[in-house]
Amino acid sequence: MHKWSRRRAHLFLLISLFTIILLSTFLSNHNSKTIHSSTDHPPSFPTHTTTSNSSLFSPNQWLPGGPGWSRACSAPRSYRPRRDGAAAQRKWWKERSLDGNCDLFSGRWVYDERLYPLYNESECPWMSDQLACRKHGRPEEQYKHWRWQPHGCHLKRWNALEMLEKLRGKRLMFVGDSLNRGQWISMVCLLQSVIPADKKSMSPNAALTIFKMEEYNATVEFYWAPLLVESNSDDPVNHRLDDRIILPDKLLKHASQWENADILVFNSYLWWRSGPKIKLLWSREDLICEEADGLDAMTLAMETWANWVSSRADPRRQRVFFVTMSPTHLWSREWNPGSEGNCYQETTPINIEGYWGSGSDLDTMRMVDNVLNSLGSKATVINITQLSEYRKDGHPSIYRKFWETISPEQLSNPASYSDCIHWCLPGVPDVWNELLFNLL
Numbered sequence: 001m002h003k004w005s006r007r008r009a010h011l012f013l014l015i016s017l018f019t020i021i022l023l024s025t026f027l028s029n030h031n032s033k034t035i036h037s038s039t040d041h042p043p044s045f046p047t048h049t050t051t052s053n054s055s056l057f058s059p060n061q062w063l064p065g066g067p068g069w070s071r072a073c074s075a076p077r078s079y080r081p082r083r084d085g086a087a088a089q090r091k092w093w094k095e096r097s098l099d100g101n102c103d104l105f106s107g108r109w110v111y112d113e114r115l116y117p118l119y120n121e122s123e124c125p126w127m128s129d130q131l132a133c134r135k136h137g138r139p140e141e142q143y144k145h146w147r148w149q150p151h152g153c154h155l156k157r158w159n160a161l162e163m164l165e166k167l168r169g170k171r172l173m174f175v176g177d178s179l180n181r182g183q184w185i186s187m188v189c190l191l192q193s194v195i196p197a198d199k200k201s202m203s204p205n206a207a208l209t210i211f212k213m214e215e216y217n218a219t220v221e222f223y224w225a226p227l228l229v230e231s232n233s234d235d236p237v238n239h240r241l242d243d244r245i246i247l248p249d250k251l252l253k254h255a256s257q258w259e260n261a262d263i264l265v266f267n268s269y270l271w272w273r274s275g276p277k278i279k280l281l282w283s284r285e286d287l288i289c290e291e292a293d294g295l296d297a298m299t300l301a302m303e304t305w306a307n308w309v310s311s312r313a314d315p316r317r318q319r320v321f322f323v324t325m326s327p328t329h330l331w332s333r334e335w336n337p338g339s340e341g342n343c344y345q346e347t348t349p350i351n352i353e354g355y356w357g358s359g360s361d362l363d364t365m366r367m368v369d370n371v372l373n374s375l376g377s378k379a380t381v382i383n384i385t386q387l388s389e390y391r392k393d394g395h396p397s398i399y400r401k402f403w404e405t406i407s408p409e410q411l412s413n414p415a416s417y418s419d420c421i422h423w424c425l426p427g428v429p430d431v432w433n434e435l436l437f438n439l440l
């Protein structure tokens with residue numbers, strides 16, 4: 001810690017660098033030791049007409065890390081957004097899918113030791129070591145005791161039995177990245193306590209992981225698809241953030257997994273935010289490879305996703321939710337000018353109404369807003385961004401399991417390896433699920 005005061009500028013740079021590297025490691029190697037890959041099938045690659053080079057289409061080429069991806073994309077050209085107005089062609093709906101006039105997403109955090117947390121970390125058998133902060137030594141427990149209080153109305157309090165009735169005979173599926181997986185684990189922990197041990201089970205970890213509740217003939221599932229469309233990051237274990245290649249117009253392989261779910265909760269954001277440009281592999285005429293910045297690439301993926309929701313989801317049978325970007329707290333100077341840390345050692349929420357950190361990109365929010373608007377009542381937003389922005393205290397920081405080795409140098413400066421991306425459980429994602437409960 002004594003180094004902290006010396007050579008500040010230098011350190012600042014170093015920490016910036018660290019943070020970027022950390023962001024990549026957290027997002028790409030989470031739980032790598034606990035998840036056993038049983039899903040080495042290749043992505044469903046464009047069935048193709050014009051190219052004569054069939055060696056590229058042997059399935060082995062397209063295994064995660066296989067040579068096909070990078071070979072096909074060795075000399076990308078720059079992507080120029082083609083605003084084809086697919087969103088504009090869909091009907092525009094003005095009103096949002098919120099009940100009445102109350103905006104559930106605008107409010108404040110209230111400290112409530114009596115009613116929160118909603119479950120006990122150590123009593124949830126499926127708690128993740130990435131999120132079990134108390135178990136990994138977090139010294140204080142305030143982060144568990146915050147209740148979300150919307151301005152102007154009350155959130156219906158979480159009730160596991162009522163939620164189970166809503167889920168009876170249904171499949172609830174979370175689809176997305178590790179943040180969405182955190183919300184899924186939260187949901188499992190929220191529900192599992194009222195189910196007898198012999199009436200619940202979890203399938204082995206894979207791209208699709210399923211929690212079954214026998215008496216209700218219901219499941220709560222998680223499907224790994226961090227970029228929504230098909231990509232070389234679709235293996236839940238073997239993926240790298242720094243060489244992302246997506247098939248911007250393909251998601252049928254993913255959709256075949258989720259199309260029969262009754263309630264779908266999607267997210268996607270952080271995987272578009274860091275690292276070098278993202279390569280786009282188009283399947284149109286030939287193998288055309290372009291590269292784009294994260295926002296352009298995410299826009300393409302969201303459009304493809306929205307086309308699926310608009311044309312294939314059945315509004316009479318299915319509910320589709322989209323969870324907005326999960327904020328990060330990588331720079332304490334944003335809420336505490338002059339300081340040089342991150343979320344490490346933060347124990348209280350930010351109480352500046354409307355606080356917005358640099359990690360939550362406004363252009364992305366506008367794009368998501370447009371895409372969701374174009375879907376009207378076919379998709380419902382769970383707008384977690386603002387409420388989670390306040391919770392600089394909600395991240396694991398150093399109180400989680402790290403699968404990679406932490407060097408002595410890092411240990412001497414805990415902020416340098418703090419996870420300020422994911423969220424402790426019990427904690428913030430429980431509230432995201434309370435919002436889902438209120439919207440169902």
Ligand SMILES: *[C@@H]1O[C@H](CO)[C@@H](O)[C@H](O)[C@H]1NC(C)=O
Pocket residue numbers: 052053055071
């Ligand atoms: C197929 O691709 C390989 C590797 O890119 C290349 O060496 C070969 O010439 C190609 N063959 C044809 C017929 O295009």
Ligand SMILES: *[C@@H]1O[C@H](CO)[C@@H](O)[C@H](O)[C@H]1NC(C)=O
Pocket residue numbers: 120121122123
């Ligand atoms: C949570 O579980 C632990 C271990 O079973 C127990 O010691 C603790 O009292 C429990 N806390 C609550 C709030 O139920």
Ligand SMILES: *[C@@H]1O[C@H](CO)[C@@H](O)[C@H](O)[C@H]1NC(C)=O
Pocket residue numbers: 169170171217
């Ligand atoms: C259980 O739920 C599935 C859908 O998830 C449904 O197809 C099936 O008929 C249900 N079985 C019973 C016994 O209700």
Ligand SMILES: *[C@@H]1O[C@H](CO)[C@@H](O)[C@H](O)[C@H]1NC(C)=O
Pocket residue numbers: 105324365368369372381383385386
């Ligand atoms: C989410 O809420 C913010 C304000 O907190 C708003 O600016 C944004 O448009 C909302 N996004 C969506 C997709 O509803």
